[in-house]
Amino acid sequence: MSILDSKIPEGPLAEKWNKHKAAIKVVSPANKRKLEIIVVGTGLGGASAAASLAELGYKVKAFCYQDSPRRAHSIAAQGGINAAKNYQNDNDSVFRLFYDTIKGGDYRAREANVYRLAEVSPNIIDQCVAQGVPFGREYGGLLDNRSFGGVLVSRTFYARGQTGQQLLIGAYQALNRQIAKGNVEMYSRHEMLDVVKIDGKARGIIARDLVTGEIKRYGAHAVVVATGGYGNVFFLSTNAMGSNGSAAWQCYKKGAFMSNPCFVQIHPTCIPVHGDQQSKLTLMSESLRNDGRVWVPKKKEDAVKLQKGELHPNDIADEDRDFYLERRYPSYGNLVPRDVASRAAKERCDAGFGVNSEGKAVFLDFKYAIERLGKSVIEARYGNLFQMYEKITDVDPYKAPMMIYPAIHYSMGGTWVDYNLMTSVPGLYSIGEANFSDHGANRLGASALMQGLADGYFILPYTIGDYLADEIMTPKVDVSAPEFAEAEKEVTARIEKLYNIKGTKSVDYFHKKLGHVMWDYVGMSRNAEGLKKAIEMIKEIREEFWKDVRIPGELDNLNPELEKAGRVADFFDIGELMARDALDRNESCGGHFREESATEEGEAKRNDEKFTYVSCWEYKGEGAEPALHKEDLVFENVKLTQRSYK
Amino acid sequence: MADKILKELKIKVWRQKNAKSKGKFETYIINDISTGSSFLEMMDILNNDLIEKGIDPIAFDHDCREGICGTCSLYINGRPHGPDTEVTTCQLHMRKFKDGETIIIEPWRARAFPVIKDLVVDRTAFDKILQAGGFVSVNTGGVPDANAIPVSRDDAEEAMDAAACIGCGACVAACKNSSAMLFVSAKVSHLANLPQGKVEAKSRALNMVSKMDELGFGGCTNTRACEVECPKSISIMNIARLNREYLKSRLSR
Ligand SMILES: Cc1cc2nc3c(=O)[nH]c(=O)nc-3n(C[C@H](O)[C@H](O)[C@H](O)COP(=O)(O)OP(=O)(O)OC[C@H]3O[C@@H](n4cnc5c(N)ncnc54)[C@H](O)[C@@H]3O)c2cc1C
Numbered sequence A: 001m002s003i004l005d006s007k008i009p010e011g012p013l014a015e016k017w018n019k020h021k022a023a024i025k026v027v028s029p030a031n032k033r034k035l036e037i038i039v040v041g042t043g044l045g046g047a048s049a050a051a052s053l054a055e056l057g058y059k060v061k062a063f064c065y066q067d068s069p070r071r072a073h074s075i076a077a078q079g080g081i082n083a084a085k086n087y088q089n090d091n092d093s094v095f096r097l098f099y100d101t102i103k104g105g106d107y108r109a110r111e112a113n114v115y116r117l118a119e120v121s122p123n124i125i126d127q128c129v130a131q132g133v134p135f136g137r138e139y140g141g142l143l144d145n146r147s148f149g150g151v152l153v154s155r156t157f158y159a160r161g162q163t164g165q166q167l168l169i170g171a172y173q174a175l176n177r178q179i180a181k182g183n184v185e186m187y188s189r190h191e192m193l194d195v196v197k198i199d200g201k202a203r204g205i206i207a208r209d210l211v212t213g214e215i216k217r218y219g220a221h222a223v224v225v226a227t228g229g230y231g232n233v234f235f236l237s238t239n240a241m242g243s244n245g246s247a248a249w250q251c252y253k254k255g256a257f258m259s260n261p262c263f264v265q266i267h268p269t270c271i272p273v274h275g276d277q278q279s280k281l282t283l284m285s286e287s288l289r290n291d292g293r294v295w296v297p298k299k300k301e302d303a304v305k306l307q308k309g310e311l312h313p314n315d316i317a318d319e320d321r322d323f324y325l326e327r328r329y330p331s332y333g334n335l336v337p338r339d340v341a342s343r344a345a346k347e348r349c350d351a352g353f354g355v356n357s358e359g360k361a362v363f364l365d366f367k368y369a370i371e372r373l374g375k376s377v378i379e380a381r382y383g384n385l386f387q388m389y390e391k392i393t394d395v396d397p398y399k400a401p402m403m404i405y406p407a408i409h410y411s412m413g414g415t416w417v418d419y420n421l422m423t424s425v426p427g428l429y430s431i432g433e434a435n436f437s438d439h440g441a442n443r444l445g446a447s448a449l450m451q452g453l454a455d456g457y458f459i460l461p462y463t464i465g466d467y468l469a470d471e472i473m474t475p476k477v478d479v480s481a482p483e484f485a486e487a488e489k490e491v492t493a494r495i496e497k498l499y500n501i502k503g504t505k506s507v508d509y510f511h512k513k514l515g516h517v518m519w520d521y522v523g524m525s526r527n528a529e530g531l532k533k534a535i536e537m538i539k540e541i542r543e544e545f546w547k548d549v550r551i552p553g554e555l556d557n558l559n560p561e562l563e564k565a566g567r568v569a570d571f572f573d574i575g576e577l578m579a580r581d582a583l584d585r586n587e588s589c590g591g592h593f594r595e596e597s598a599t600e601e602g603e604a605k606r607n608d609e610k611f612t613y614v615s616c617w618e619y620k621g622e623g624a625e626p627a628l629h630k631e632d633l634v635f636e637n638v639k640l641t642q643r644s645y646k
Numbered sequence B: 001m002a003d004k005i006l007k008e009l010k011i012k013v014w015r016q017k018n019a020k021s022k023g024k025f026e027t028y029i030i031n032d033i034s035t036g037s038s039f040l041e042m043m044d045i046l047n048n049d050l051i052e053k054g055i056d057p058i059a060f061d062h063d064c065r066e067g068i069c070g071t072c073s074l075y076i077n078g079r080p081h082g083p084d085t086e087v088t089t090c091q092l093h094m095r096k097f098k099d100g101e102t103i104i105i106e107p108w109r110a111r112a113f114p115v116i117k118d119l120v121v122d123r124t125a126f127d128k129i130l131q132a133g134g135f136v137s138v139n140t141g142g143v144p145d146a147n148a149i150p151v152s153r154d155d156a157e158e159a160m161d162a163a164a165c166i167g168c169g170a171c172v173a174a175c176k177n178s179s180a181m182l183f184v185s186a187k188v189s190h191l192a193n194l195p196q197g198k199v200e201a202k203s204r205a206l207n208m209v210s211k212m213d214e215l216g217f218g219g220c221t222n223t224r225a226c227e228v229e230c231p232k233s234i235s236i237m238n239i240a241r242l243n244r245e246y247l248k249s250r251l252s253r
């Protein structure tokens, strides 16, 4: 028997969740009042979970590092949220959404989890509307939909270009209501620095009050981690400055397995890097590819002139433009999936055809759409995005093509969870982007918001009861227990160690260095040699960091450099594990491209015979090699096929 | 437009160790900033310089750096979010400044937003106002189908206009009375425009306004400074709507 029990219920796919719900235990209202739950993170996953659990009667403590729960990075999602409502009568269904997600994930996700996600998706939209989320509507007063990312139906609900913001505000409102009622205690500007286990079960956390620097203990009967993704391991990404992998990493060090860490998504349409002063990358919505044509010059001399600023793109004739996506993928053209579009852009730039001063950008041109549809149509569709682009780059996309380049955007990998969303540590749960569960090797557009809210509103509130039903006799967790003292001591020692290095270089210096290694060797295109090199390089940078980082300020005061240092220290370890995982997976699937596993034309080649599994890494101690376990993926309802967009 | 280099800037910035200490301005010189950099990237570079010199870097709030989370909050040359229009501090770019310029940076100044450190202020008062009624009282589950109640497109769009508020607090910082009326009215309008939110519209307005008063925000005297500085173009028409809702609830008492 494997040590991994995914607890996937028996029976036909469509009946699993209902059967499971009927079989799992329920806690009585009187007992719920006695049970405490810690929720770390207040994004779509955390806020929806904290609010729903409090409504059920549990006593909840919620944490976030920002000054308000409303600022979690879910706020930045633009495009929309999927749901199998079939409001458009275009033959959408739970099965179709399930199928698209499984296929989009390149067959590296669990059937049962994905089916359940599709199954609860309609409830999410109902819930959000009831909360007052102002989704886009038709003139008749009913909800409007858009299509997204290469699927054949229109199932994406949206609130202008601010869907994440509006969904998060909905969840935040629900959370506020429970805070006002006294059912949730909110700890903003608090960062979780460790999870505490007693007798093998998660029983609380250690957190730092970011304003006073105080290290505090919090006990509970269960701990839920909803801390988002680890894309910032690359330094530059579309994530928020504070987004981090540290909470998930602490869970890992306490025995929670980390799954598929090498699966990260690279989004093709971001504003390119300019010089070396840049701090983060801005996403331009995927929807732009509906009307923009992607190109680079055909002639290298034109590219060189563009790079030197000696030529204006509008002066390059149509016949001298290489619409490489249309050329390589005639049937999907500019609308190929994210991973394919990203790799194709990199290929052209690596070959010397990049169009900005760094040679790392391609054009996204609206000239043709404006000629065809008129400026007013384009303005109505993308006006806000064009304005944002102009504010950042000082270029007017109505008059000259946009420049775009791929950037790190999302982490499909994350903490391993079973069907109940529980990690391999009893009583420790992981939801939202932090877990690995639903997107396989590539996430479809508009599906992360769906997953976060599915987990928080409709799945965890049920499944956590199954565990807590056995905890009703457990008294209030005593934070003076030696396990808490031990964890607090370790956390304090680590902070002091970092602070006392008093070296010469800032945290950012090391973070950038790590980011370069990750992007060059563990980025869009990977090979065994490069990955091995990355592991060595990361080790060196980490060593240098622990010898030479300088953290100014005080320990007992607001200290952003200290916060960053802790997160970057963990990014070294996460980066190394990502490289190991990428090394193990000698196949190309979804966002993970191994040069050794490609067709003759350079397209990705999956290897189902060898790699139809979820990698599950187990921590074996500081400096020791982690152990790899494999959860085999079983497909009973879909047939595995190679993706083709030719 | 090709980026230029700003050879030298003087940064006059508010430094304050913590909530209890008295603050003062310090001036730093910074060199070679690309006009293509964002204002906060300039701050990053300045901070890196300070760290190398062994000086405590300047604390400021920020997170998404794409104008949506509402965290960034700098008062630059006498204006919340600085000289550009309809942008947050994080979207402000250095091309709005001239070589050799002195840039003055302060925190939001309002009684209800006490300084925590340097440019970082405590805005939990905003959360508290929303906790007083900025929600629809529905639990998870048991709600009707999303299309059961049609909502006119105009109402939905108007609700969305108001719901675009990012809770940054620039309106309060811009107001000589430190009033939070624009922020409160945005939430009241967002929900009152939708059938789902109408049910509690009256009590919501009353509860949120009394909470705002209790927390030390000032009254509104229609100076419109808030509207001018709001990065999300929240209109003061919302304040008129809030006043109507408020009056209705007072009258029905
Ligand atoms: C620019 C952008 C656009 C996107 N657009 C879309 C889209 O259109 N559709 C879609 O479906 N998805 C989109 N995504 C993806 C989606 O937004 C995210 O995957 C999702 O919102 C993540 O939600 P979450 O709740 O898991 O985490 P987050 O929203 O990232 O929340 C993390 C929470 O954890 C807290 N936290 C983190 N670490 C700690 C710690 N150590 N201690 C205490 N608290 C901590 C933070 O304070 C925060 O509250 C987009 C992502 C980006 C970056």
Ligand code: SF4
Residues within 6 Å of the ligand: B164, B165, B166, B167, B168, B169, B170, B171, B172, B182, B183, B186, B229, B230, B231, B232, B233, B234
């Ligand atoms: S109303 Fe405008 S200025 Fe005020 S908090 Fe909202 S977005 Fe900021």
Ligand code: FES
Residues within 6 Å of the ligand: B061, B062, B063, B064, B065, B066, B067, B068, B069, B070, B071, B072, B088, B089, B090, B091
């Ligand atoms: S940092 Fe998020 S709005 Fe400026």
